[in-house]
Amino acid sequence: MKLLSRILAGRWLSILMLSLLAVSQASYAGISASTVFPASDSSYGCYRIPATVTLPNGNVLAFAEGRPSGCPDFGNIQIVMRVSMDSGTTWGPMSVVASNGTLEAGNASPVVDTQDPNYPNGRVFLFYNTGNNTETNIRNGNGLRELWYITSTDGGVTWSSPTNITSQTASMGASPYNNPADWRALAMGPGHALQLPDGRIVVAGTYSSGPPQTNYADYNSYAFYTTDHGATFQIGGNTGYPGTNESQVAQLSTGAVMMNSRNQSGLTKSRLVSTSTDEAVTFSYAQPNPTLIDPICEGSILNITWNGKPYLIFSNPASTTSRDHLTMRGSKDDGNSWPFSLLITAYSSAYSDLTQVDANDIGIIYEDGSNGIRFMKVPVSTVITSP
Secondary structure: OHHHHHHHHHHHHHHHHHHHHHHHHHOOOOOOEEEEEOOOOOOOOEEEEEEEEEOOOOOEEEEEEEEOOOOOOOOOEEEEEEEEOOOOOOOOOOEEEEOOOOOEEEEEEEEEEOOOOOOOOOEEEEEEEEEOOOHHHHHOOOOOEEEEEEEEOOOOOOOOOOEEOHHHHOOEOOOOOOOOOOEOOOEEOOOOOEEOOOOOEEEEEEEEEOOOOHHHOOEEEEEEEEOOOOOOOEEEEEOOOOOEEEEEEEEOOOOOEEEEEEEOOOOOOEEEEEEEOOOOOOOOOOEEEEEEEOOOOOOEEEEEEEOOEEEEEEEEEOOOOOOEEEEEEEEOOOOOOOOEEEEEEEEEOOOEEEEEEEOOEEEEEEEOHHHOEEEEEEEHHHHOOOO
16 A cells, blocks of 8 residues: 555656646746747647737737648748737737748748838838758758748738849849859848838848858858838848858947847857947947857847836847757846846747837747747846846
């Protein structure tokens, strides 16, 4: 009987521990999270690469890559979307907003244009790239990636036909572009883009140039922008740092634009930061930020205003060894220091994106291991604990 009691006690303890683990996974920061996209379902073998943006009416759009055949980065990949009308607590039905036949459409980078007089209620831009081969093959000169955008004037209910802007925003070497700069592995963001107060929209991206090099030195992150609400685009500056990848941009209190990039080379396990004082036309040479440690993964940066003051918020897996310990950080001095942090989950976690949901809350959408892609509404006061 004693042995049986021990076995039963052990089983109940195991069940209890698993239950506690599930709770801590769901609300490690003491804040509940909703599942936007599961790890997989009957429609898609894998959901990855989240992005999010908040509309002027407060609705939140959540995007991800739906991958029918599993998690490989190339194949039949569509961009899917869900809408929340209650700040991320519940989500409407899923819809496919961008596809490329049986090939790749991915790296969603959304932004809301609130300053076009033709669209007083705002117009959503969704930038993304398509591809007809794997990234490795394209780096070796076999295949092509192109850049597109679609727009919505009704909050994501309907979308425009895709517009190809590759010739304006990238110096691609493959046919039909045949540019001598020989850009190859083109990708956007992933994650939200940026609109400046004068209406300029700035989108971060990455390209490889020429044949593959050691430590991914053929990669560089850059920006492109539009000053006329998407009628035309120009290529902006790059970080200059070999191996930068998967970037986002934010505006500083000075008006400068900061680019925060993944260090694909892995030579330093920290984020790379560069700034522009001419609205993304040129950028300074990127420098590692030792506070923003990184295991070679995507991250997100967002400028917000809270109680009348400007702040930067950053999120990524805060580890040098593995994709876990997803953390939100806060800065009140334009990223010169990051004294505030909030652990979202200590467990397996990877890509994330940030949005300001309302005056006092930040939304974070993130890959939460086997739990899929989740969304958490975080009070700014839990991150910036000493304004």
